[in-house]
Amino acid sequence: QKEVEQNSGPLSVPEGAIASLNCTYSDRGSQSFFWYRQYSGKSPELIMSIYSNGDKEDGRFTAQLNKASQYVSLLIRDSQPSDSATYLCAAAAAGKSTFGDGTTLTVKP
């Protein structure tokens, strides 16, 4: 079992809908959590970071963290075709970040 688990997808949503991406982690020592977007053939790009329980909003993106459930999620509102990419969840502890294998999102016009 991987330390950070994500549904591989693909997740397909229509343009304008809300996309919901989920992630669970096993290391209770994890302190910081990140969402990265990775377009095909490109490197990961940081889109959200979250450090404490609750919600954090940035534009169309909302990250949610529940440390008791060891669960992190990312909501993308008003999804656009340009949001089509693989979304990587990462959990950081003791100088090391562990990534999930990503969820592929397709937004259909």
Add this chain to the structure above:
Amino acid sequence: GAGVSQSPRYKVAKRGQDVALRCDPISGHVSLFWYQQALGQGPEFLTYFQNEAQLDKSGLPSDRFFAERPEGSVSTLKIQRTQQEDSAVYLCASSQGDSSYEQYFGPGTRLTVT
């Protein structure tokens, strides 16, 4: 400002050759990380530097892999006697603090071992 840069972007090596991959982090970033990413998977941690100190090398797959950051800035990942299973994208990332801080990735080096 300038982001993380890596060179070369692509490297083809014959099995058994040695390769050296370079990473130039964002200026002033204290920490530097190396990851290996296989197709369809997330980045796998290789090693981590804070300034010139290599604090964690637990992810290096074998003693053929070696990384250094002698002056606390540019880093080199060296792979000796390359094998086909070393074929992957090697990603470098830097952050202002340790891994608890946001990491910014370079474009990666795609290594193909033939």
